[in-house]
Amino acid sequence: MIQAKLAQTIFENLTIAVLWFDQQFRLQAINPAAETLLEISAKQAKGQLISELFPDMSLSGRSLLEVLQNHHTVIEHGIRLHLPLARLITVDCSITPLQDEHAKTYFLMELTAIDQHLRIAREENLLLQQQAARNIVRGLAHEIKNPLGGLRGAAQLLERELPDPRLKEYTTIIIGEADRLQNLVNRMLVPNTVTHKKWANIHQILLRVSQLIASEAGEGIIIEHDFDPSIPEIWADSDQLIQAVLNIMRNAVQAMNGIGQITLRTRISRQMNIGNKRHKLVVRLEIIDNGPGVPEDMIDHIFYPLVTGHAQGTGLGLSIAQSLVNQHGGLIECTSKLGETVFTLWLPMEYGENGV
Ligand SMILES: Nc1ncnc2c1ncn2[C@@H]1O[C@H](COP(=O)(O)OP(=O)(O)O)[C@@H](O)[C@H]1O
Ligand SMILES: [Mg+2]
Numbered sequence: 354m355i356q357a358k359l360a361q362t363i364f365e366n367l368t369i370a371v372l373w374f375d376q377q378f379r380l381q382a383i384n385p386a387a388e389t390l391l392e393i394s395a396k397q398a399k400g401q402l403i404s405e406l407f408p409d410m411s412l413s414g415r416s417l418l419e420v421l422q423n424h425h426t427v428i429e430h431g432i433r434l435h436l437p438l439a440r441l442i443t444v445d446c447s448i449t450p451l452q453d454e455h456a457k458t459y460f461l462m463e464l465t466a467i468d469q470h471l472r473i474a475r476e477e478n479l480l481l482q483q484q485a486a487r488n489i490v491r492g493l494a495h496e497i498k499n500p501l502g503g504l505r506g507a508a509q510l511l512e513r514e515l516p517d518p519r520l521k522e523y524t525t526i527i528i529g530e531a532d533r534l535q536n537l538v539n540r541m542l543v544p545n546t547v548t549h550k551k552w553a554n555i556h557q558i559l560l561r562v563s564q565l566i567a568s569e570a571g572e573g574i575i576i577e578h579d580f581d582p583s584i585p586e587i588w589a590d591s592d593q594l595i596q597a598v599l600n601i602m603r604n605a606v607q608a609m610n611g612i613g614q615i616t617l618r619t620r621i622s623r624q625m626n627i628g629n630k631r632h633k634l635v636v637r638l639e640i641i642d643n644g645p646g647v648p649e650d651m652i653d654h655i656f657y658p659l660v661t662g663h664a665q666g667t668g669l670g671l672s673i674a675q676s677l678v679n680q681h682g683g684l685i686e687c688t689s690k691l692g693e694t695v696f697t698l699w700l701p702m703e704y705g706e707n708g709v
Pocket of ligand 1: 662668
């Protein structure tokens with residue numbers, strides 16, 4: 354027999370979404386995984402009827418009747434659910450009738466998000482691929498960096514020895530181009546710097562970036578803040594996060610040609626998987642712009658190094674941002690359509706603290 358307290362802890366830490374209904378199908382309890390999946394809070398949801406919680410759930414009538422009459426588990430696959438924030442998810446659902454010691458009936462509902470499984474598998478794959486691509490670029494950058502110093506030094510020596518000053522034009526080009534390449538190569542190598550993590554306020558970081566962007570971009574860009582003030586401090590390297598958000602916002606400004614709106618939204622998510630790690634509390638930061646969107650044929654590649662849609666672009670901004678956020682145990686994702694591009698940064702609250 355499991356003690357009540359332990360049972361409660363297990364209930365709260367289950368990765369599967371669990372809802373607990375009484376005989377009238379009124380909600381009695383809901384675990385954090387279900388709160389996150391359904392985007393509702395236990396407080397709001399408690400006492401609601403199953404039909405109020407899931408007004409468009411096709412299973413309600415027939416299956417519920419079956420559970421009631423036959424007293425065995427009913428399982429339905431691939432049910433579509435509309436969430437309060439207009440998001441649509443697909444779940445597998447099982448409902449099991451249970452009785453307590455007073456022979457009172459309860460119903461246990463378990464929901465597994467199918468899209469989430471697909472997402473996690475895809476996510477892990479993507480992370481590995483992006484890391485591999487970054488390693489290749491980093492290796493290449495190192496190989497270029499070393500001879501570059503020699504090349505530049507030799508051109509300088511040559512310049513001093515040249516009898517005809519007009520020939521200096523050529524050494525100037527060599528030195529100038531070597532410097533440009535050096536610059537590029539240095540940027541490719543940036544993300545490997547050591548992190549200096551401290552407790553940091555995500556909103557202060559965002560205000561700082563907003564300031565920088567406002568002064569760079571001018572009045573054409575309106576920046577909106579939609580912050581959840583209850584978000585606690587996170588264990589992070591502020592400078593690195595500033596850099597990551599800056600790279601994303603600069604792209605937005607560029608995509609909108611300097612005229613448009615950027616919204617920064619922060620929320621908390623509970624019991625989230627990122628890659629193959631599970632986190633209790635994760636900050637979700639959305640950077641939303643109302644520009645033309647990422648070209649469809651680019652959307653799957655934008656986090657790879659050297660992928661760019663601009664003639665003058667380096668294609669390093671998002672790859673560096675992703676790498677910096679990965680170093681915080683987090684992840685950046687992007688969804689985009691005409692008029693709405695959303696970059697979502699998932700940042701675990703305590704990653705790297707006490708070896709978490
Ligand atoms: N908010 C956005 N809206 C539209 N396209 C975007 C946005 N952010 C990034 N992109 C696309 O992703 C590409 C890669 O961005 P990035 O890695 O920063 O490299 P760069 O800015 O040097 O091109 C951009 O060139 C652009 O085509
Ligand atoms: Mg960029």
